Amino acid sequence: MPRPSEPTRARIVQAASALFYNEGIRRVSVDEVAAKAGLTKRTLYYHFKSKDDLVAAYLAARDQPNLALFRTWFAEAEGGLPAKVEAIFKNLARSARHPKWKGCGFLRTSAELANLPGHPAIRIGAAHKKKFEDWLRATFAEQGIADPLKLARQILLLLDGSFAVVLLHRDASYMETAGEAARTLIETALAKPRRKRG
Amino acid sequence: MPRPSEPTRARIVQAASALFYNEGIRRVSVDEVAAKAGLTKRTLYYHFKSKDDLVAAYLAARDQPNLALFRTWFAEAEGGLPAKVEAIFKNLARSARHPKWKGCGFLRTSAELANLPGHPAIRIGAAHKKKFEDWLRATFAEQGIADPLKLARQILLLLDGSFAVVLLHRDASYMETAGEAARTLIETALAKPRRKRG
DNA sequence: TTGTGTATATTCACTGGTTAGTATACATAC
DNA sequence: GTATGTATACTAACCAGTGAATATACACAA
Structure with missing residues (x-):
């Protein structure tokens, strides 16, 4: 069981929430979420296995x-x-x-x-x-x-x-x-x- | 005043309606609509000036x-x-x-x-x-x-x-x-x- | 009847940009 | 020296919209 880096993960969810809610899920790219969270897409994919996973976390x-x-x-x-x-x-x-x-x-x-x-x-x-x-x-x-x-x-x-x-x-x-x-x-x-x- | 080719236009709207309603607007590409209507994307853009225009026609x-x-x-x-x-x-x-x-x-x-x-x-x-x-x-x-x-x-x-x-x-x-x-x-x-x- | 111009209608091939997801390497902590 | 976490650089596909050429239909003149 890996111990997830909660602050980073939470920051990603926060960025995703703002973007998905304001712009729409399919409108927003994973790159945009990563940029808003202040990290790279590759790091985001370390914490979430897919965009669908991220959408679920947002809700x-x-x-x-x-x-x-x-x-x-x-x-x-x-x-x-x-x-x-x-x-x-x-x-x-x-x-x-x-x-x-x-x-x-x-x-x-x-x-x-x-x-x-x-x-x-x-x-x-x-x-x-x-x-x-x-x-x-x-x-x-x-x-x-x-x-x-x-x-x-x-x-x-x-x-x-x-x-x-x-x-x-x-x-x-x-x-x-x-x-x-x-x-x-x-x-x-x-x-x-x-x-x-x- | 151009005389629009109504059957073609109607066929495009019909194809767009089925796809947009079933799959969602941002999920469906203009290419898919054109393919379903049995014509090329370029022809579709002859009848509609943009995808937004096509979405409006669908509704x-x-x-x-x-x-x-x-x-x-x-x-x-x-x-x-x-x-x-x-x-x-x-x-x-x-x-x-x-x-x-x-x-x-x-x-x-x-x-x-x-x-x-x-x-x-x-x-x-x-x-x-x-x-x-x-x-x-x-x-x-x-x-x-x-x-x-x-x-x-x-x-x-x-x-x-x-x-x-x-x-x-x-x-x-x-x-x-x-x-x-x-x-x-x-x-x-x-x-x-x-x-x-x- | 035949030729010719013009507007309508359609196609092929392309561009520049975007996208979800990944291979690989590097860092940091304990 | 091994787990966790982060970054660079990449792929292969997709996407909205366009340039240039062509086909079709029909009006009208010879």
Whole structure:
């Protein structure tokens, strides 16, 4: 087992993240990543066995920070469940108004690599979205919502829909519209009987 | 004014559409498109001034047929407004279960070209989605819904969200879940007073 | 009917640049 | 003196776009 040089590896992932997110995966060459990381391509290939491997590392590094951000926005919001979920959308809208914002890296990667269904990076993206969905589901279940998985998936659909739509139109207000829809769905679910709907 | 050779041009767009949709825009070379169309690259460049021009033509060719399909699904569905909108999602789920399905070409293009915000192809995609949104808005307005634009945008968010999520997970059942959410939102909007909500 | 000019349409062969990945050698640490 | 880590220099393929020549069709004059 080789002991990997973590600072170097981390520096490469950081450079790759910035370039892949800003320019697109197929647009960015391994040479560019190496140059941005301040080392040669050959060194990069010492730490990563292929470009695909590097792409997977780029998304893996985004997994936990992204989830933590969503959880923080939820936890710090005032109000009940609908307001706390809607706060995620409001915070996301604020992020999306930053000029460097370019959508969701996981979704954009799955769109760009749609011809390679089993690609490691796509698997990491799918796992990331599943974790978010499961966190929402558990949160809804705690609140006694009748079908927490379905509601979690509907919120996820609105969230990922707003990533896609805002990227296309460059109009972050769609995220607030999605937040209102999420609020409506949650309020409707809360108004239903706790066990199973009839 | 040159008289363009329409059959040749159409054949190129057809070849480009299949390749760009299946493999991704940056993955596909102009040589591949020319080969698939049965002519040389130089001939292709007689009909299109650049690859970007060809990408724009690929999406422009999908605009009207896609909209017509949605309108047909809506028109042919039984039941009231919620059921007719939900029918769009059900039909989309059926399409998405086809093994060659790879998401929404407009959204995937905007994801792949996110580093080129003003790209002609992105403009065509944005216009396409606006047309769909406006058709929904007009339909909702006819039914006396209080805020038809907001509801239309929420349905669009669910639709584009299902494109993104189903592409990532390769699980078309998310489209049916999105359809249920759409139904809930429309039923809630129909239950509200017709003019403005208080 | 035949010749000729012109715009449309197509091909071959090429350029200059880029790309993922590698063979080999060298450095550094312990 | 051996593991780890870095750099130089290279390959073989690919890629967007172009220069120059040619083929085809059709209008119109002789």
